[in-house]
Amino acid sequence: MPLQGNPTSPLVGGTSTRNPILQGYVFQSGIHKPEHSNILSYKYPQYYATALLERLGNFEGVSQDVYSWNIIDRTRKSGTVSSIADNTTATCTFEITEFDWTAVNPGYFIVGDTFRTEAGAIGRIASSVVSTVLSDKQKVTATKQDGSNWTAAEIADTFKVGHISNSFGEGSSAPIGRLHLPTEEWNSLTTIRRSFSISGSELTNKTYLGDGSSWFWTNEDIEMKEFARDRELAVMFGEKSNASGLKAAKGIWSYVKEFGNVNVYASATGITEDDLQEMIKELLIEGVSDDIYALCGADAMKDIQNALRDYSIAGAQDFGKGASATTAGLNFQSYYFMGKRIHFAYYELFDDEAVLPTPAAVSATVYDFSKTVLFLDMGTDSGGKSLINLKYKEHDGISRKFVHAYETGMVNAYGEQGGHVSNGDDKFTIHLLSEIGLEHRLPNRCGILTATS
Numbered sequence: 001m002p003l004q005g006n007p008t009s010p011l012v013g014g015t016s017t018r019n020p021i022l023q024g025y026v027f028q029s030g031i032h033k034p035e036h037s038n039i040l041s042y043k044y045p046q047y048y049a050t051a052l053l054e055r056l057g058n059f060e061g062v063s064q065d066v067y068s069w070n071i072i073d074r075t076r077k078s079g080t081v082s083s084i085a086d087n088t089t090a091t092c093t094f095e096i097t098e099f100d101w102t103a104v105n106p107g108y109f110i111v112g113d114t115f116r117t118e119a120g121a122i123g124r125i126a127s128s129v130v131s132t133v134l135s136d137k138q139k140v141t142a143t144k145q146d147g148s149n150w151t152a153a154e155i156a157d158t159f160k161v162g163h164i165s166n167s168f169g170e171g172s173s174a175p176i177g178r179l180h181l182p183t184e185e186w187n188s189l190t191t192i193r194r195s196f197s198i199s200g201s202e203l204t205n206k207t208y209l210g211d212g213s214s215w216f217w218t219n220e221d222i223e224m225k226e227f228a229r230d231r232e233l234a235v236m237f238g239e240k241s242n243a244s245g246l247k248a249a250k251g252i253w254s255y256v257k258e259f260g261n262v263n264v265y266a267s268a269t270g271i272t273e274d275d276l277q278e279m280i281k282e283l284l285i286e287g288v289s290d291d292i293y294a295l296c297g298a299d300a301m302k303d304i305q306n307a308l309r310d311y312s313i314a315g316a317q318d319f320g321k322g323a324s325a326t327t328a329g330l331n332f333q334s335y336y337f338m339g340k341r342i343h344f345a346y347y348e349l350f351d352d353e354a355v356l357p358t359p360a361a362v363s364a365t366v367y368d369f370s371k372t373v374l375f376l377d378m379g380t381d382s383g384g385k386s387l388i389n390l391k392y393k394e395h396d397g398i399s400r401k402f403v404h405a406y407e408t409g410m411v412n413a414y415g416e417q418g419g420h421v422s423n424g425d426d427k428f429t430i431h432l433l434s435e436i437g438l439e440h441r442l443p444n445r446c447g448i449l450t451a452t453s
Contacts, residue, residue: 107138
């Protein structure tokens with residue numbers, strides 16, 4: 001019964017003299033019908049949104065719970081000069097700290113390659129050997145392309161040299177070749193489960209709510225929504241594991257934190273337009289798609305709206321219509337800069353403290369997610385492959401993307417009586433299962449903007 005609207009125990013009955021009869025006398029007998037709404041209200045319904053999964057929309061079945069894909073990194077490299085000698089003569093020698101040298105794989109630069117120093121001088125590789133100063137590194141001899149002498153201002157220790165092209169004379173012999181191989185990235189599927197049971201007695205109890213149906217139906221609905229949150233949060237924050245008997249998928253946040261562009265801003269200042277422009281610049285260098293999706297916490301979303309307010313007329317935008325247009329405010333949904341467009345979206349889970357508690361202090365590894373923006377490239381690579389894909393276990397028509405099953409005992413949810421049962425328990429059990437994972441190609445095209453102290 002409702003906590004309010006019912007008398008306390010013991011109830012009073014029998015015949016007595018009362019003049020007049022007041023409602024308190026009758027109330028204590030317990031025969032007044034409580035006025036209780038049959039509408040159930042959720043305090044935080046928005047937290048059940050599975051916005052991220054809906055936005056992705058890219059699902060693919062896999063037949064193994066461990067899967068992999070290949071990525072080609074930059075095929076052209078630059079290096080750092082070390083142990084330079086004779087950099088004021090026509091021919092200099094130097095080691096390159098980044099390039100290993102073996103008999104099978106003798107460094108990166110090939111005889112005939114031309115390079116540009118950070119000072120703008122163009123050189124040509126004349127010979128390549130193993131270093132005698134830096135263990136197992138490439139050592140090269142180089143001349144200037146124009147035939148003049150080198151100067152210390154043009155090339156010196158710690159200078160960067162970038163590969164330009166190559167240059168050969170008439171009747172030259174062919175250079176040696178390069179082999180370009182991809183690296184492999186892999187992930188696992190995560191098996192996510194929820195179960196709960198209900199007795200036959202409780203299944204047949206009537207409630208005040210709705211049409212009076214058993215509370216089981218409402219409880220099942222809540223569990224399914226919570227299960228959807230389990231799936232979304234696993235896709236977002238999962239950490240990869242391939243331990244025996246327990247596999248788990250690496251999530252979007254982990255990929256972006258490891259391989260993406262992570263920038264910070266001062267909490268006291270808030271996010272500025274410069275912060276957004278700097279992120280776009282960094283993602284532009286990585287080859288980001290024209291459309292970038294930014295998932296924002298509440299504080300971050302507020303900062304962004306304020307950061308862009310100068311683009312509105314007199315500090316506001318008009319949201320009214322016709323002669324009665326009186327509503328004004330800030331409602332920037334997208335931002336365009338350097339040919340790229342950021343689409344802002346409030347991501348409710350960043351403000352769910354039951355999932356992501358607000359820390360007492362933030363640091364390079366401790367985040368206040370309400371003050372955080374996650375920039376995602378949901379476009380495609382050069383081959384047309386979606387960059388972010390949700391994987392699920394599937395083979396021979398059996399899908400484990402979402403499994404919803406009943407284990408019937410002496411009773412089941414649909415009122416069937418008798419017949420075959422799975423056990424003799426006076427209850428039945430609901431099982432929810434999902435075996436899913438993530439394929440995140442090119443997370444270097446994504447970014448994180450978060451607050452410092």
